[in-house]
Amino acid sequence: MLTNIFDPLEVWFVVGSQQLYGPDALAQVAQNAATIVDALNESTQLSVKVHYKPIVTTPEKVHNICLAANGEANCVGLICWMHTFSPAKMWITGLKALRKPLLQLHTQFNREIPWSSIDMDFMNLNQTAHGGREFGYLGSRMRLQRKIVVGHWQDADVLTQIGTWMRAAAAWHDAQGARFARFGDNMREVAVTEGDKVSAQLQFGISVSAYGLGDLVGYVEGVTNQAITDLLAIYEEQYTLAPTLQVDGAERAALVEAARIELGIQSFLSDGSFKGFTTNFENLHGLVQLPGIGVQRLMARGYGFGAEGDWKTAALLRAMKVMGAGLEGGSSFMEDYTYHFSSQGNKVLGAHMLEICPSIAAETPNVEVHPLSIGGKADPVRLVFDAQPGPALNATIIDLGGRFRLIVNTVEVVAPEAPLPNLPVARALWQPHPSFNVAVTAWILAGGAHHTGFSLSLNPQYLDDFAEIANIEYVLIDQDTSLRHLKKELHWNDLYYHLAHGLI
Numbered sequence: 001m002l003t004n005i006f007d008p009l010e011v012w013f014v015v016g017s018q019q020l021y022g023p024d025a026l027a028q029v030a031q032n033a034a035t036i037v038d039a040l041n042e043s044t045q046l047s048v049k050v051h052y053k054p055i056v057t058t059p060e061k062v063h064n065i066c067l068a069a070n071g072e073a074n075c076v077g078l079i080c081w082m083h084t085f086s087p088a089k090m091w092i093t094g095l096k097a098l099r100k101p102l103l104q105l106h107t108q109f110n111r112e113i114p115w116s117s118i119d120m121d122f123m124n125l126n127q128t129a130h131g132g133r134e135f136g137y138l139g140s141r142m143r144l145q146r147k148i149v150v151g152h153w154q155d156a157d158v159l160t161q162i163g164t165w166m167r168a169a170a171a172w173h174d175a176q177g178a179r180f181a182r183f184g185d186n187m188r189e190v191a192v193t194e195g196d197k198v199s200a201q202l203q204f205g206i207s208v209s210a211y212g213l214g215d216l217v218g219y220v221e222g223v224t225n226q227a228i229t230d231l232l233a234i235y236e237e238q239y240t241l242a243p244t245l246q247v248d249g250a251e252r253a254a255l256v257e258a259a260r261i262e263l264g265i266q267s268f269l270s271d272g273s274f275k276g277f278t279t280n281f282e283n284l285h286g287l288v289q290l291p292g293i294g295v296q297r298l299m300a301r302g303y304g305f306g307a308e309g310d311w312k313t314a315a316l317l318r319a320m321k322v323m324g325a326g327l328e329g330g331s332s333f334m335e336d337y338t339y340h341f342s343s344q345g346n347k348v349l350g351a352h353m354l355e356i357c358p359s360i361a362a363e364t365p366n367v368e369v370h371p372l373s374i375g376g377k378a379d380p381v382r383l384v385f386d387a388q389p390g391p392a393l394n395a396t397i398i399d400l401g402g403r404f405r406l407i408v409n410t411v412e413v414v415a416p417e418a419p420l421p422n423l424p425v426a427r428a429l430w431q432p433h434p435s436f437n438v439a440v441t442a443w444i445l446a447g448g449a450h451h452t453g454f455s456l457s458l459n460p461q462y463l464d465d466f467a468e469i470a471n472i473e474y475v476l477i478d479q480d481t482s483l484r485h486l487k488k489e490l491h492w493n494d495l496y497y498h499l500a501h502g503l504i
């Protein structure tokens with residue numbers, strides 16, 4: 001469902017200037033801007049098309065283009081560049097109205113100073129150095145959420161930064177009006193999976209609605225035998241089935257039931273245009289088994305998911321899947337499950353009862369059926385695999401009561417030290433940065449959940465940009481984290497957000 005998700009989207013390239021320079025200079029500005037837009041569109045780093053817009057030279061033109069961006073459903077954000085000086089008071093009305101993510105590109109058309117020929121015409125034309133600062137001042141004065149990218153427009157790092165922000169802006173766009181289904185409610189007595197859904201809708205644009213299991217069971221019962229047969233063929237083609245699940249195997253019926261549940265959930269989500277969902281093993285009335293392989297495969301198709309009613313993680317994972325669409329690696333629902341304390345380095349074994357996305361698998365998953373020690377239902381079918389080793393991250397959004405906090409921890413996924421023949425679930429083994437002890441202490445101090453969005457495809461900058469656009473607190477735990485500084489950061493953030501949000 002995420003294939004071609006960026007195709008209809010666009011980012012507008014808006015160049016600020018003023019009338020002072022005369023038509024020749026403005027024509028040159030326009031030509032240079034068009035050249036940059038062409039170069040951006042040729043870059044493989046950028047997944048969203050850039051649309052060149054006429055230069056804005058008056059407050060009215062700025063206002064109009066901001067209103068037009070707000071009204072264009074496919075516009076996910078604006079890149080603003082001051083080729084020349086553009087007095088920033090003329091941007092106030094427009095930027096006050098702008099409701100789309102903003103990136104200030106602080107670049108200059110000419111890479112180098114032409115030492116032997118530089119004259120005042122050159123100086124008048126290439127004024128980003130001060131024009132961009134005037135624009136930047138207004139952004140700070142208005143406390144605008146925005147991304148600032150500095151460097152020559154042909155530099156790989158600049159293209160990477162723009163590309164990352166674009167994907168965050170696309171995920172933000174995807175979240176606006178996004179619907180999430182909560183089958184059952186919250187796992188009883190669990191705190192961190194709860195939250196203020198009205199605040200979440202105001203902050204992120206997502207809506208979360210609960211459904212009784214009977215609503216889902218109706219869909220599951222309506223699945224046709226032909227659809228099940230077709231899905232079983234896909235299972236057989238894509239995975240390695242345990243002998244008992246193969247045709248004529250003793251537990252084949254469990255696989256048939258798992259396929260029925262997957263198809264039922266899929267129809268429910270499709271009919272309701274949902275982008276993610278949650279389940280709860282305490283609320284399974286009418287379902288034969290806890291959804292396992294079905295949830296795993298729906299995640300792989302791009303749906304956000306959270307277990308035990310965890311709608312915040314479902315929404316976060318959906319955003320992460322949009323940001324990572326088409327990139328190497330995948331993203332999954334995850335849970336810090338158990339620890340390995342070792343002189344070779346302490347590690348975390350991440351897993352869940354069943355629901356880990358095969359997009360992070362290192363090898364072809366096995367399909368297995370095993371008893372579930374909790375839930376009191378028939379043995380659920382699940383995909384079992386190890387995660388691909390490499391750099392990864394865990395992310396969580398928590399509700400602190402007055403605000404949301406996004407916490408990210410970079411980790412290194414490593415191969416298991418030995419086979420795990422008796423562990424019947426998909427898993428990932430990692431070493432968190434900067435060290436196990438500091439990372440886990442920092443995570444707990446920050447209030448990070450045991451559920452996360454885990455990603456092999458994203459680096460922290462994507463989440464940073466997303467948090468900036470969403471205007472929420474962002475706490476990064478990485479190689480540079482020290483507990484002494486983190487404690488202060490958390491205290492200062494408490495004050496900042498309390499003051500900045502005021503009565504809101």
Ligand code: MN
Nearest residue numbers: 307308335451
């Ligand atoms: Mn859980």
